[in-house]
Amino acid sequence: MQTNSVLLVDIGNTRIKYRLLNDDADNVTTVDDLSALITYIEAAPLTHLYIANVGKPAVEEALAQLCNEQQIIFCAVKTQSDAFGITNSYQNPQKMGVDRWLAILGAAKLTDKPFAVIDAGTAVTVDFVANGQHLGGWIAPGFHTMKKALLSNTTRVFENETVPEQLMAASDTEECVAMGCLAALQGVFWSAKRRLNNQFKENVIIFTGGDKKLLTSACDGDSLSAANLVIDGLARYAEKASFG
Ligand SMILES: Nc1ncnc2c1ncn2[C@@H]1O[C@H](COP(=O)(O)OP(=O)(O)O)[C@@H](O)[C@H]1O
Ligand SMILES: CC(C)(COP(=O)(O)O)[C@@H](O)C(=O)NCCC(=O)O
Ligand SMILES: [K+]
Known part of the structure; x- marks a missing residue:
């Protein structure tokens, strides 16, 4: 896997944020809607797309379909009960927004x-x-x-x-x-x-x-x-x- 062909996408309730895996952690692009992200994906030579979605399922479905058409491997990350040395306190981890889980994992590295x-x-x-x-x-x-x-x-x-x-x-x-x-x-x-x-x-x-x-x-x-x-x-x- 080449790190410049892996796109990381954070879909919140207000905006969409993304960067490539090998980009600087500060080098995040923010867009207001899906169309701007789609334009980017269509032009970029991607192999993988990792997505964290706490917004509407339809957005995720549209991206999954686009990735399928473009032969990009689509990975929708979900909240887990245990990973990277962190144990989740939620009895039902699926109820925890994946953005919170990932922010915990991102912070734990610091x-x-x-x-x-x-x-x-x-x-x-x-x-x-x-x-x-x-x-x-x-x-x-x-x-x-x-x-x-x-x-x-x-x-x-x-x-x-x-x-x-x-x-x-x-x-x-x-x-x-x-x-x-x-x-x-x-x-x-x-x-x-x-x-x-x-x-x-x-x-x-x-x-x-x-x-x-x-x-x-x-x-x-x-x-x-x-x-x-x-x-x-x-x-x-x-x-x-x-x-x-
Ligand atoms: N250009 C902007 N457009 C919309 N919200 C903005 C902008 N600049 C700063 N904000 C603030 O950022 C918040 C959204 O933060 P963000 O982390 O993108 O949210 P989410 O992850 O929930 O989509 C808004 O509630 C607003 O207060
Ligand atoms: C709390 C949130 C709405 C925060 O989302 P955001 O502000 O990033 O759009 C999201 O993490 C979510 O939908 N959580 C589900 C409930 C929970 O975490 O318990
Ligand atoms: K938040």
Whole structure:
């Protein structure tokens, strides 16, 4: 298997992200819809496509069909109860979003310490891991999802496109919404940090996802940011298949 012919694809609830196996981990392309990915696949000389899908099954089916037509080997990775030295705490691992499982595997490569991996996307997910054991996690609405929920349940609350860098008190509706949702997102980070600190003297928070920038002002020296840990987890499956 040539690593420049293996495509790794992360299909979330908002956007699609991809890179080649031999690309730099930071070199991730983000697209809003499937057509842009299809155009790329049709032009690229691929042999394998690894996919993590938590979105609509129809997207996965369309990609499987395209791969079949193009004679590309299609590998849809699923959440497992045990792999790469990590044991999942879910009684029914199939219920855990494969993006969470892969983000855990991607993060586990970055540290030997107990860690929490935070993926800030449509949802913000947190998963705690120590000594190869998944200790459970959280699922909360993401920044954009929170704003949408707030607006659809109120009459006089509005939003704008502000993506705040620093948490401040605001004096205008749109700014209050942006700051409030940022406070909630950072609250997830601080709650994870407090939980880790209570259990483990040394620990690290590793964060990723489309809204990871919103967490950078909350993080400290014990935090790591990664471009896309879901894709890094997919890379582990692809590497295992090609190099054993
Ligand atoms: N250009 C953009 N288009 C859409 N969302 C964006 C964009 N830039 C940043 N975001 C933020 O990224 C979030 C989606 O993150 P992402 O990790 O791609 O989510 P998912 O994996 O759930 O598809 C959105 O909720 C939004 O707040
Ligand atoms: C929690 C999620 C919606 C996060 O998805 P994302 O924000 O990346 O689009 C996804 O991991 C999912 O659908 N999970 C299934 C439920 C579970 O993990 O228990
Ligand atoms: K997420």
